[in-house]
Amino acid sequence: MTSDTAVVEPRRAERFSVLIADDDPFVHRGLTAILEAAGDLTVVACVDDGDQVLDAVDRHRPHVLLVDLVMKRVGGVAAITAVLNRPDPPRVIAMTALDVDGLVADAIRAGAHSFLRKVEPPHTFALAVTAVAAGTTVFSEQCLRMLVAVQSPTKAAADARSATLVNALTTREREVLAEVARGQATAVIARALHLGETTVKAHLQSIYTKFGSANRVDAAVHAVRAGLID
Structure with a gap:
């Protein structure tokens, strides 16, 4: 698991850049609107499956990757594992709309820095992305309790x-x-x-x-x- 005890400084920028990986176009639109309304976040790209994540990361060099755990071809855990094996990878937030507790635990073990359910209040996503970009691990208490039960x-x-x-x-x-x-x-x-x-x-x-x-x-x-x- 990636440690935050010796956090690498995020790449300097006036705004933090975000890549969204989710197979629902409505999530792309909704999260883009939520994040960009925060004022210090820019969504540089959205992809609709895990097999597109590596190319998008290489092309856009985002500070943060928001990745759904359940997608049609390649799931979020596999995408997270591949991304975090890259040099100087982005920080990663795993997210899910489903009760896939085992996948959340797998995502954390793969190195995800934070995890959120899609039912979280909209402002939570902007706060989480900003905090994770700055080197902090953020998670909801509900998700933590679920993770404890799984582990x-x-x-x-x-x-x-x-x-x-x-x-x-x-x-x-x-x-x-x-x-x-x-x-x-x-x-x-x-x-x-x-x-x-x-x-x-x-x-x-x-x-x-x-x-x-x-x-x-x-x-x-x-x-x-x-x-x-x-």
């Missing part, structure tokens, strides 16, 4: 291990982790806890180290398993 074949043992890890954190680290598990970006966590963003990042790094986690998703899974959030 816990031995639930009792997994929950007990997560509880032990979470209980070993400092009070402030648990506060930061709870906000991460709610899908909050670093800047939002900093404001909520009255901390500097650098301090939040330091707490996150400490949490990752204590958990042996690769990124926010791994850490947030432990938070949910341990019952840190309702």
